[in-house]
Amino acid sequence: MHHYSRDNMAELLRAHDINPTHQRIEIAYALFSHQEHLSADQVMTIVNDRHAETSKATVYNTLNLFLEKGLIREVIVDPSKVFYDPNTGPHHHLYEVDSGRLTDIAADDVRIEGLPELPKGMETVGIDLIVRVKRTA
Amino acid sequence: MHHYSRDNMAELLRAHDINPTHQRIEIAYALFSHQEHLSADQVMTIVNDRHAETSKATVYNTLNLFLEKGLIREVIVDPSKVFYDPNTGPHHHLYEVDSGRLTDIAADDVRIEGLPELPKGMETVGIDLIVRVKRTA
DNA sequence: CCGGGAGTTAGACAGAGTCCAAGTCCTAGA
DNA sequence: TCTAGGACTTGGACTCTGTCTAACTCCCGG
Ligand SMILES: [Mn+2]
Ligand SMILES: [Mn+2]
Ligand SMILES: [Zn+2]
Ligand SMILES: [Zn+2]
Numbered sequence: 001m002h003h004y005s006r007d008n009m010a011e012l013l014r015a016h017d018i019n020p021t022h023q024r025i026e027i028a029y030a031l032f033s034h035q036e037h038l039s040a041d042q043v044m045t046i047v048n049d050r051h052a053e054t055s056k057a058t059v060y061n062t063l064n065l066f067l068e069k070g071l072i073r074e075v076i077v078d079p080s081k082v083f084y085d086p087n088t089g090p091h092h093h094l095y096e097v098d099s100g101r102l103t104d105i106a107a108d109d110v111r112i113e114g115l116p117e118l119p120k121g122m123e124t125v126g127i128d129l130i131v132r133v134k135r136t137a
Numbered sequence: 138m139h140h141y142s143r144d145n146m147a148e149l150l151r152a153h154d155i156n157p158t159h160q161r162i163e164i165a166y167a168l169f170s171h172q173e174h175l176s177a178d179q180v181m182t183i184v185n186d187r188h189a190e191t192s193k194a195t196v197y198n199t200l201n202l203f204l205e206k207g208l209i210r211e212v213i214v215d216p217s218k219v220f221y222d223p224n225t226g227p228h229h230h231l232y233e234v235d236s237g238r239l240t241d242i243a244a245d246d247v248r249i250e251g252l253p254e255l256p257k258g259m260e261t262v263g264i265d266l267i268v269r270v271k272r273t274a
Numbered sequence: 275c276c277g278g279g280a281g282t283t284a285g286a287c288a289g290a291g292t293c294c295a296a297g298t299c300c301t302a303g304a
Numbered sequence: 305t306c307t308a309g310g311a312c313t314t315g316g317a318c319t320c321t322g323t324c325t326a327a328c329t330c331c332c333g334g
Contacts (some may be wrong), residue, residue, distance in 0.1 A: 009280095015215070019312085020309075020311065021299090021300095021311090021313085022299095023312085023313075024312095034146045038306085039290090040291080041209075041288075041290080054313085054314095055293095055313065055314050055315070055317095056290095056291085056314090056315090057292080057293085057294095057313070057314060057315080058312080058313055058314075060290090060291060060292075061312085062315080062319090070174050073251070076213055076214060077213060078213070078319090079211070079213050079219045079291085079322090080289075080290075081156050081290065081291095082216045082290085082291090096259070097262055105252070105253060106253075109164070109251035109253070110153045110248045110249070110250070110252055111248070111249070111251050112245045112247070112248070112249050112266070113250070114246035114248050115242070115247060115250045115268065116242060116243075118268075118270060118276090119270075121272055121273050122233070122270040122271065122272060122273065123270060123271060123272075123273045124268060124269065124270055125234055125269040125270060125271050126269045127266070127267070127268050127269070128265070128266070128267040128269065129233070129249070129264070129265070129267075130262070130264070130266075130267075131252065131255075131261060131264050132261065132262040132263045132265065132266040133255060133256075133260060133261055133262060134259070134260060134262050135257040135258055135259060136258050136259065156280075156281085158280090158281065158282085159283075160281085160329090162280095176321090177321075177322080178320090178321080190285070191282085191283095192282065192283050193283090193284090193285095193322085193324085194282070194283060194284080194285095194322095194324085195281080195282055195283075197321090197322060197323075198281085198282080198323095200327095216290090216291090217290090217291085217320075217321075218320085218321065218322095219321090219322090
C-alpha cells in the first residue's frame, strides 16, 4: 500500500478490532503516513498541529491500545522515551546516539544464529537488534 | 576474579581513573558483588540498607561516571528505567517481560551476520541484542 | 593548621507516562 | 426522532526517573 488516507485508517483500525474514532484515526494517520518512528510527544504535536483536539491521555491510551492490538510496535532505544513504529514486520534498528535518529534495518539479510534454548515454559515475544552508532570522532 | 571486597573496588576504581570515595566504593560493591543488572533505585536501596549515607544525586552522578569511564554499561530494555550492568564484556540479554527479570546470554555462540554497511562517517558504538520472552500462556 | 578543589547533599525541578472522575459522543432500540 | 447507556475522551493531579544547583563537607598538599 502506498497512499494513506484517513479512510484507509478507519478500515485498518476495524481490521484490527479497534473502533475507529476521530482521534484514533488521526493518530494512526500520523504514524502511517509518516512511516517513521515517533515518540508520544511527536504524535501529540502532529495530531494537534492544525487545531488542538486530542489530549495527552488519549494519545497514550490510543498508542497503548494500538500496541495491544498489534497495529504498531514499540522500540526501546532511548532511556528517556519510547518510540512507536508503524512497521510491525520483522526488522532491526540503527540508532544514532548523537542525533537520536532511528532508522530501519531490513531483516532479510540479517541472520542471528546460535541463540541458546529458551528456558521451559517460555516463549519468545520478539528479538530486538539495535545497532548503536555515532559520528566518527 | 571471584570474591569482591571493598578493597578490590578501590583498586578497580583507581584502575579506571576514578577517585575512590566511600560512596563510589559502596556503589561499585553493590553492582559487582551482586553481579546483576540493577536499576539506580535498586542501587540506592542496597547502598543505604544498613545506614543511609548516599544521596540520590550521588547515585546518579556515580553511575554516570562509571558509564563514562567504561566500568559498567547500561542496558535499555524497560521503557521506565535503565539497568546498569557490571559485565562490560560482549554479551546479550534475555528479558522476561512479565517479571522484569533480565539475564545474560553469552556472546560466544551467537553469530550476527549480514548487517548492512554503516553510513560513511559512522562507527558502531555497540550492538544490543535483546530476546524478549514471556511465560507460555 | 590552613586553603582550595573535588565530592556530596537536599531539595527543587523537568519530562514521560498513568490515573481518575467528570464530561461528551455515538449508537441501538423504542 | 428521541433517549439511555456504554464507549471514549478530557484536564489535571499524580508518580516516577533523572537532572540541576547552590551550599556544604571532606581531604590533601603546603
Ligand atoms: Mn477531527
Ligand atoms: Mn561508609
Ligand atoms: Zn522500525
Ligand atoms: Zn548483562
